[in-house]
Amino acid sequence: MIRSGDRGTRSGDRGIRSGDRGTRAGDRGIRSGGRGGTRSGDRGFTMLEVSVAVLIVGLTMSFVYEILQGASRKQQALTEGMEGPKIESAILDEIIRDLRFVYYRAGQFPADAGFWGRDRQVAGKDGDRMDFLTCRASRTAELEDAQEQGQGQGQVNAPLVEVGYACRPNDENGEWIEIWRRERYFVDDDPTDGGRYDLVYDKVRRFDIEYYPPPEDRAEGENALEEWNTTVMHKLPYAIVLTLQFDVRGPASRDQPQAKVRRIVLLTPARSVPPDAGMTTAGMTPGGR
Numbered sequence: 336m337i338r339s340g341d342r343g344t345r346s347g348d349r350g351i352r353s354g355d356r357g358t359r360a361g362d363r364g365i366r367s368g369g370r371g372g373t374r375s376g377d378r379g380f381t382m383l384e385v386s387v388a389v390l391i392v393g394l395t396m397s398f399v400y401e402i403l404q405g406a407s408r409k410q411q412a413l414t415e416g417m418e419g420p421k422i423e424s425a426i427l428d429e430i431i432r433d434l435r436f437v438y439y440r441a442g443q444f445p446a447d448a449g450f451w452g453r454d455r456q457v458a459g460k461d462g463d464r465m466d467f468l469t470c471r472a473s474r475t476a477e478l479e480d481a482q483e484q485g486q487g488q489g490q491v492n493a494p495l496v497e498v499g500y501a502c503r504p505n506d507e508n509g510e511w512i513e514i515w516r517r518e519r520y521f522v523d524d525d526p527t528d529g530g531r532y533d534l535v536y537d538k539v540r541r542f543d544i545e546y547y548p549p550p551e552d553r554a555e556g557e558n559a560l561e562e563w564n565t566t567v568m569h570k571l572p573y574a575i576v577l578t579l580q581f582d583v584r585g586p587a588s589r590d591q592p593q594a595k596v597r598r599i600v601l602l603t604p605a606r607s608v609p610p611d612a613g614m615t616t617a618g619m620t621p622g623g624r
Contacts, residue, residue, distance in 0.1 A: 422536065422581065422583060422594070423579070423581075423594060423596045425535075425536070426514065426535055426536050426579060426581075427577060427579065427596065427598055429516065429535065430500060430577065430600075431598070431600055432471060433467075433469045433471055433498045434467070434469070434575065434600050434602060435471075435603070436469045436470040436471045437450070437467050437468065437469055437571065437602055437603075438467075438468040438469060438470050438495055439467075439468065439565060439570070439571045441569055441570070444524060444526060445524055446566045447565050447566050447569050448524075448525065448526055448527060448565060448566055449467065449468050449526055449527075449565045450466070450467040450468070450527075450563065450564070450565045450571055450572075451465070451466050451467070451527040451563070451564050451565070451566075452464070452465045452466075452544055452546055452562055452563040452564070452572075452575075453465070453562055454561040454562050455501075455502065457502045457503060457504060457512045458504040458505075458509060458512055460512050460540065460541055461541045461542060461543040461578075462501075462502030462503075462512045462539075462541075462542050463502070463542055463543055463544040464499065464500065464501040464502065465499060465500050465544055466497070466498070466499035466500075466517065466526070466527035466528070467498060467499070467526075467527075468495050468496070468497060468498070468522060468526050469495070469496055469498045470494070470495060470496075471496060471498075472496075473496050473518065473520050495522045496518060496519070496520060496522070497517070497518065497519035497520075497522055497523075497526045497527070497529070497530055498516070498517065498518055499516070499517035499518075499527065499530070500514060500515070500516055500517070500535070500542075501514075501515050501517060501532075502514055502515070502539070502542055503515060505537055505538075508538075508585060510540070510589065511537060511538045511539060511540065511582065511585075512539050512540075512542070513534060513535075513536070513537045513539060514534075514535040514536050514537075514539055514542055515532045515533065515534055515535060516532065516533050516534075516535050517530045517531070517532050518530050518531055518533070519531070536581065538581050538582040538583070538584075538585065539579070539580070539581045540580040540581055540582065540592040541578065541579070541580040541592070542577075542578070542579055542580075543577075543578040544575060544576070544577055544578075545559035545560065545561065545575070545576040545578075546559060546560045546561075546562070546563040546572040546574075546575055546576075547559055547560070547572055547573050547574040547575070547576070548560070548568075548572060548573055549573040550573065552573075553573075559576060560572075571602050572602060573601070573602065574599060574600065574601050574602065575599075575600045575602065576597065576598070576599050576600075577596075577597070577598045577599075577600065578595075578596075578597050579595070579596050579597075579598075580592040580594070580595045580596075581593070581594050582594070
């Protein structure tokens with residue numbers, strides 16, 4: 336009987352030991368689970384995840400950049416569209432105002448000089464030149480002769496003024512040429528040369544001038560003339576066609592110019608201006624009507 340009890344006690348002990356082993360096995364499982372969870376949380380991002388994130392950021396930035404570029408192009412086009420007509424008016428209105436009061440009288444100057452339009456190439460581009468007389472008030476800001484007469488500075492009334500428009504290369508950009516306005520307060524025996532030059536505009540692509548004789552002197556289908564000289568024609572042209580191509584802003588490229596304009600000017604010479612001290616300098620021979 337005692338031995339049987341001992342065996343039961345031993346069996347119980349074995350059960351307890353088995354339970355202890357199970358508990359230890361469970362502890363090992365818990366520890367294994369703890370180690371596995373910790374490693375999974377600390378492992379970081381994979382290369383695939385990083386690549387996908389970079390791709391998404393790149394696509395987003397590209398989309399935003401395209402939107403900004405499109406807005407910038409629209410703003411630039413709008414600005415150029417607004418500035419172009421202003422520049423056009425500033426250049427052509429000045430020329431047309433001078434031509435509106437153009438003066439010529441046969442026999443007034445040696446060899447009937449007074450208007451000379453020349454076909455010119457400047458830096459490989461059309462850059463024509465035109466010189467004439469106008470009855471418009473002088474735009475010269477400072478005139479020593481006028482100051483001596485007590486007229487001071489600013490615009491000075493003159494019976495006649497030598498005026499011209501000429502082109503020269505743009506020193507900063509070879510794609511452009513510059514338009515300059517010439518003015519001489521006192522008219523001499525060569526009214527197509529001399530005087531003071533002022534810059535009109537410096538981003539010009541083309542400045543072309545064509546001349547048309549009166550309809551009765553022009554054959555049907557006859558092309559415009561590239562030059563006009565009163566020493567040869569002995570009269571003014573009936574009409575002038577101005578062609579201007581320019582850029583609003585730089586840098587200029589070899590593409591099409593940013594603005595183009597073509598203007599027709601009908602000349603009405605101011606023949607009623609009488610000879611005055613301003614036009615009777617040495618070498619001049621008053622005459623005509």
